[in-house]
Amino acid sequence: MATSFNEQFDQHGAWRREFSLRLKLLAEWLKDHDLLDAAVAERLRRLEIQVRSDKLMVAFVAEFSRGKSEMINAIFFAGYGRRIMPATAGRTTMCPTEMGYDPEVPACLRLLPIETRLQPQALMEWRMVPEKWTRVDLDVNNPQQLAQAFERVSETRKVTQEEAHALGFWHPETPEDNPVSDAQGMVEVPRWRHALINIAHPLLKQGLVILDTPGLNAIGAEPELTVSLIPQAQAVVFILGADTGVTKSDLSIWREHLLPESDQEDIRLVVLNKIDTLWDALSTPEQIQSQIDRQKASTADILEISPSRVIAISAQKGLVAKVTKDAALLEQSCLRQLEDALGHGMLDQRQKILGSAMARGVSHLRCETERVIQMRKRDLTEQAIELKGLHGKNVSVIRHMRSRIAQEQSEFDQGGSKIHAVRSVHLKLLREVFALLGSKALKAEMAELTQALGQKGLKLGIKRSYSDTFDKLRSHWTRVQGLIGEIQSMLTAMFRQLNAEYGFALQVPDQPDMGACLAEMEEVQRSHLQYLSLGNTFKLAQPEFAERLVRALSTRLRGIHESALGDVELWSKSAAAQLDVQLRERRQSFVRRMDAIDRIQQAAGGLDERVQAIDQQIAHLDQLEEKLASLAERLVSAGDTVAAAQEPLSA
Ligand SMILES: Nc1nc2c(ncn2[C@@H]2O[C@H](COP(=O)(O)OP(=O)(O)OP(=O)(O)O)[C@@H](O)[C@H]2O)c(=O)[nH]1
Ligand SMILES: [Mg+2]
Structure with missing residues (x-):
């Protein structure tokens, strides 16, 4: 039985917390024995920060109305017992929306006005000027208020064609992609350029960052998403509709955002959503399944990937099933398959990367500390010889x-x-x-x-x-x-x-x-x-x-x-x-x-006592050396497995 994403993420979080605790204990132990020099302290501090504050971003990328926001609701936010991110027919999420947790900032939704596009600063730079964002305070214990506040990511404005052009939503060169103008020649554009949601949700608190994006036109208007934000995500979920198959604009997004498959450090998932639209009372389950399989095969064919990489689900039924605690419907929605692929794909990978970075750091640290112990031992030995x-x-x-x-x-x-x-x-x-x-x-x-x-x-x-x-x-x-x-x-x-x-x-x-x-x-x-x-x-x-x-x-x-x-x-x-x-x-x-x-x-003082005292000091250093070896080894092996990290540690 596949585990939920939340459970897997919790395990990963526990592993990281345990590891960071062990690093702290090691630092204390070194300090107690006067072995913590500036560089070792710095190395430990960096390792600890790296493992504690590691962020993991999952980006949901697709044409509008494929079910990105619904999927986010189903995977991460079903615990609120309702739909949190707005998900409705037509264009809903009008601006890229990032959800995460920063303890320094109160629970809020921040919205960056679209007009900031007229200025040259990069999105990253705007993050540094919180006063330019419109802030909406959030009450995390009130799902209804949350959902209502999040509706604001759907807000739009009407502007002239010239303004739309200046804002990046109107291109005379590609008229077919332009939004339709109304009788007065006005064009509807998003009111906000970017939204940041800061809430102390359990997953977000552990370093998960979720990126919800708007469809093709809006996403294309913000090059920074394409060239910076999405490529840096640890996992990208690309979504298609089982009812629509792969359309021309789906294909443009796929080409722009999900190709080429870069190095193996991130994962890309292709999801065929809305399989419930294929469920119909007049077909047998086998007929429905074969229809889904056909859709998967043709999707894989067009995207030139293996059919096994296409996961077919129903986000909507998955959300409903979780909220109403309907196990049979959850099973039928296949949502768990996606969660499992996402969790294992992303977290196993991450754990491996972090684990090997930790192993490298710890072994450096061990070398440096061992050298100091050796040196002290040698000095003492020489001193003993001198005295003898x-x-x-x-x-x-x-x-x-x-x-x-x-x-x-x-x-x-x-x-x-x-x-x-x-x-x-x-x-x-x-x-x-x-x-x-x-x-x-x-x-x-x-x-x-x-x-x-x-x-x-x-x-x-x-x-x-x-x-x-x-x-x-x-x-x-x-x-x-x-x-x-x-x-x-x-x-x-x-x-x-x-x-x-x-x-x-x-x-x-x-x-x-x-x-x-x-x-x-x-x-x-x-x-x-x-x-x-x-x-x-x-x-x-x-x-x-x-x-x-x-x-x-x-x-x-x-x-x-x-x-x-x-x-x-x-x-x-x-x-x-x-x-x-x-x-x-x-x-x-x-x-x-x-x-x-x-x-x-x-x-x-007697000579013999002096020599004896030195011998004792040497024996003590031998013990320290052994202890260091076992502490370091345990840290390195904890980097490999979660189980090892959960063994009790006695420093
Ligand atoms: N039948 C069915 N409808 C779904 C499913 N997932 C999403 N929908 C519906 O599809 C519509 C669009 O879903 P959204 O989650 O808003 O889609 P989106 O990709 O976020 O769209 P934008 O925000 O406009 O880019 C909504 O009415 C959803 O209820 C599904 O699995 N089955
Ligand atoms: Mg949406």
Whole structure:
């Protein structure tokens, strides 16, 4: 029996909470044993935030009236006992509607006026200015009030053709797609550009984000949806009507939004909705089933996918069945099949990705911490040998020993200037990396692209302009990789020298891999070209459109750059912190050695007791090492399975 999406999501949420708790416990344990240096703390903090605040977006994309909103009601909101998102015949959801939960914001619906399209800011940028949105407070305990408030996403306005053109809903080049005008020549357009719903629904609280979209015309008017929001969703559900089959406009949406099948990190589901329209009292269940199968086969054929990927359901009957608790109808609606595919497809995938990121992070962390333990052990062992060598020695030998340690210490302190020199080169190179991937450099490239796209008669040159821009950006990345390589080899050389001179065990952490960022850039370029190749080119003739498109591109790229810079920063911080720790430990070890000699010299403590105390410290470090190994191993295996995460943890 398939489990509901809600149950699967709950399990996934429990796994994440457990994992984040374990990371916190590990941090406390490390801190208690003085093993939490700056870089380790930073790594742990990042892992914890990543696993705790991971967001998962499911986007519902289809032509109008295919049942997107009804499906959202049926899968996620049936618990309210009624229809929450408006779902009626004809065009209903007029603007893209995003549902999620942000604890910082009270329960509300925010609506961004359509007129903001006349300004160049990207949608992402509007999110930062809450005062420009119309806010409706929500009462989460009152489903009726919720549903009533959500009706506002259907609001429209009448404008002149010129205004409609400026807003992106009227294109003289493609008259067949334009909305019909009334007797006065006025055109109906959506009143809002985007809606954000913030409610403490259990799934949303755990990081689910649901994106409901309007049909072809409206969705096409907001390029940012096509090139940024939808491609970043972890799951996209494409819906067709079992009654209508694949129409021409369904096919345009499919081509624009769901092709090409990108990397395997997200899932795409094709749903044949409204199968209840095929149920009829005069046909046998077998006849109905074979009709559904035929529809599935022809859908798969037209979309060029395997028929097994088409899920046939009835969202409406599924919703009714859940609200009236009618198990037989729920079964007949096949809604659970969709929930299962969505849940397993998306959550298993996500868990795998998160789990392996966690495993990588934890093993880095373990390495770094083990190194510190090893170093402490070695210092102690050496100290024990030194002390044992003093057995039966006279005062002058002891005094000599003391001056030898002092000598060693001052040599060590002098070595500091060399380290300082390498560090300043390191910082200089790092600054260069930050400049290359910083917002100023990106802004300059984007300004050039906007200008290139705005040139008249450039239609055929669009691809060129994009590839010029991306080539330049890629050349920055190549330079960044070069700089990183330089830093890596410089640090490696310095560490090797320090290891040889002072018996350190320094090792430069692996340099950050920029491959994923580069792949993401390719993806961004592809989605833009795909969007523009699908008959949207003419829109570029409108300068505001070109500017908006580039702003959307720019926010997306900035995100990629920032995430890369975060990795670079962590890598560089890890190397620096390792060195700091080693230097600090060594200085402390000088103090300890001096202290031991002084005590013996003053006959304040017996030599044997000293040696014994050191042996005990070493044994304690052995225990810490074992404990660390088992804590880390358990975390890594918890990354693999939910069951492992639920084993009790005793730190
Ligand atoms: N018979 C039947 N009707 C359905 C089903 N799912 C949705 N509908 C109806 O189809 C109409 C459109 O559904 P919506 O959920 O509003 O469709 P939508 O895709 O969100 O449409 P827009 O918001 O206009 O883009 C509504 O009247 C629904 O009640 C279904 O499974 N069976
Ligand atoms: Mg809708």
